[in-house]
Amino acid sequence: MYDFSFKIIVIGPSAVGKSSLIRRFVENEFSFNYKFTIGVEINSKLVKCGKGVFAKLTIWDIGGQDRFKVLRRNFYDGTHGALVVFDLTRAQTLPKMKEWVADMYQLLKKKIPIIILGNKVDLISEIGKVTDQAEARSYAEKVGSIYIETSAKSGDNVERAFVELVKMIIKNNFNE
Numbered sequence: 001m002y003d004f005s006f007k008i009i010v011i012g013p014s015a016v017g018k019s020s021l022i023r024r025f026v027e028n029e030f031s032f033n034y035k036f037t038i039g040v041e042i043n044s045k046l047v048k049c050g051k052g053v054f055a056k057l058t059i060w061d062i063g064g065q066d067r068f069k070v071l072r073r074n075f076y077d078g079t080h081g082a083l084v085v086f087d088l089t090r091a092q093t094l095p096k097m098k099e100w101v102a103d104m105y106q107l108l109k110k111k112i113p114i115i116i117l118g119n120k121v122d123l124i125s126e127i128g129k130v131t132d133q134a135e136a137r138s139y140a141e142k143v144g145s146i147y148i149e150t151s152a153k154s155g156d157n158v159e160r161a162f163v164e165l166v167k168m169i170i171k172n173n174f175n176e
Contacts, residue, residue: 020152
């Protein structure tokens with residue numbers, strides 16, 4: 001049984017690890033085989049978000065390729081919150097992630113809770129720091145969000161990201 005039911009979208013540029021984050025969260029698995037999302041894939045999971053409080057999440061994995069941009073309005077309808085992802089090892093994904101946020105708000109015509117995720121933190125030690133993490137933190141503050149660094153591979157902060165978003169959604173919708 002659950003107390004809440006929320007639609008969550010996971011968005012951002014192509015190949016930043018959106019599907020891997022979802023797979024880690026829902027199935028606690030990671031795969032090295034990359035397969036880009038065509039359009040949208042939908043998953044669900046029950047999450048504990050407080051003492052005795054549960055939320056059913058319907059998680060929409062939105063394909064990052066530009067060719068699917070025309071479909072996004074349909075995918076965004078009814079969204080309660082979003083995880084917006086960029087790749088810490090590819091600097092060009094940070095400005096593209098910002099475009100996704102602007103596009104999402106334009107299509108939704110309203111503000112929803114979002115969390116900015118810098119993914120692939122596990123690769124920084126191998127590749128070196130590529131993305132300006134301070135810029136990501138500053139941007140998250142600017143849009144009224146928080147910034148979390150995640151690793152779909154190791155699972156670092158993945159559960160936390162989803163739970164924090166659920167808490168933000170509950171606060172936004174029920175504690176106004």
